[in-house]
Amino acid sequence: MVTDLADFHHPVSNIFHSDLKKSLASFNLTNSQIEFFKSEGYLPGIQALNDQQVEQLRSELTPIMDPAHPGNSLYYEFHTNESKDPAKVLFHALGGWRITPALHDILWAPGYLQPAFQLLGGPVRFWHDQLFCKPAKHGGVVAWHQDYSYWTRTGPMAHLTCWIALDDATVDNGCVHYIPKSHQWDLLPITGLAGDMESIRSVLSPKQFEQFVPTPVPLKKGQAVFHHPLTIHGSFENKTPNPRRAAVINVLLDGTISKSDEPLLTGVPAIAKGTAVKGKFFPLLHDGEKICASDYKGIRG
């Protein structure tokens, strides 16, 4: 019997304990970082994890990429290969936080959570997590997209993505690229996540087409980049001899409501349309004053 870590709305290990003991102010973004995010729609270079935390996450990730792992049924979504190109592989899964301690506890890591609070401008609630892994030599693309096009079942739009590198992410191994200022564009139709990299171009206006200038965001392992839910982003293939792995945390401003009577995530009880997103699967992480687990006494270390 596998333990569902979603039952625990606090860290279950001491992996982030030393960070939780620091003052939240020590993780604050500067005003110029906040201004950069508002103007460009993304913010790179956030030190979210130390080397030890990266190592722990990597070691927990490998076994849960195996579909035969006993915790596999806890994922909301699991694709050993989502790539539409049969010669390429894109591992993509949602729900790893329910399966292993580090992927669970990272939700409460202040290194990303305090900046998330500043960028959202209020209390931060968990939406869902994602794992995106591109193996060495034949890692597939993530086609240009806007995250909110996949999330319109929740609203009003007050969402934020934090993409965390578990390997150095480079132009050669498929780091995330952004279209600066595209967060000021309207919501575009879904044109696919793992097929033709460029299919979004078919729905761009002539002006957007002209302004479509990709900017790569290389990161060191442990660093993170935030993006706005409308910012267009994607990543190219990994042709290098090493994997490119990432953990993604998607959060919402507390008070965001369900806009559907259907389950918001596979296997999760529905939240009635018009009701605030909350409950077992959507813990409040930062209440506006503190990280919700920072006074939890059960963590050791």
Ligand SMILES: O=C(O)CCC(=O)C(=O)O
């Ligand atoms: O990991 C990638 O290459 C893409 C990630 C992504 O699309 C996302 O975090 O929304």
